[in-house]
Amino acid sequence: MxxxxxxxxxxxxxxxxxxxxxxxxxxxxxxxxxxxxxxxxxxxxxxxxxxxxxxxxxxxxxxxxxxxxxxxxxxxxxxxxxxxxDEEHDHIVCVKSGIVKEFNDPRLNELLNEIAENMGFTVTDRTIYLYGVHKDAEDK
CATH class of the missing domain: 1.10.10.10 (Winged helix-like DNA-binding domain superfamily/Winged helix DNA-binding domain)
Structure with missing residues (x-):
């Protein structure tokens, strides 16, 4: 099978x-x-x-x-x-072309966990979307 x-x-x-x-x-x-x-x-x-x-x-x-x-x-x-x-990752989206890329940055993960902890939270899930213009879409 x-x-x-x-x-x-x-x-x-x-x-x-x-x-x-x-x-x-x-x-x-x-x-x-x-x-x-x-x-x-x-x-x-x-x-x-x-x-x-x-x-x-x-x-x-x-x-x-x-x-x-x-x-x-x-x-x-x-x-x-x-x-x-299973692994956490975030996304960046081109507002011109619709291209979606993902990234995972240990420094960002650590910072977000630290912020949550300082506010009395434990992160169980998260979603981060960054929006911008991809270099290949600049001329379009």
């Missing part, structure tokens, strides 16, 4: 071709890659897969509910998905 099938079954989802294909795209993404539903749909079309955009949205919503993916909502209604992972 393939890894995708195991992950889908473990999440309580029936193994279907669209689910497997979408999971594979997310799984093969490079470190820090994030895809919108439209990005995934375009990749499926390029591969000759007959999966509609509505199906991609439905599967991603099912994956999110099952804890397989994390959805990030950005300003302007832009949402991207990545496979759920």
């Amino acid at each position: 393939s890894l995708e099938n195991q992950e889908l079954r473990k999440a309580g989802l029936k193994v279907t071709l669209p689910r497997v294909k979408i999971y594979q795209i997310l799984e093969q993404a490079g470190e820090g890659d994030h895809f919108s539903a439209e990005d995934i749909y375009k990749l499926l079309m390029e591969k000759g897969e007959d999966v509609g955009l509505a199906t991609v949205y439905r599967v991603l919503t099912q994956f999110e509910a099952a804890g397989l993916v994390t959805r990030h909502h950005f300003e302007g209604g832009h949402s991207v998905f990545e496979l759920a992972r």
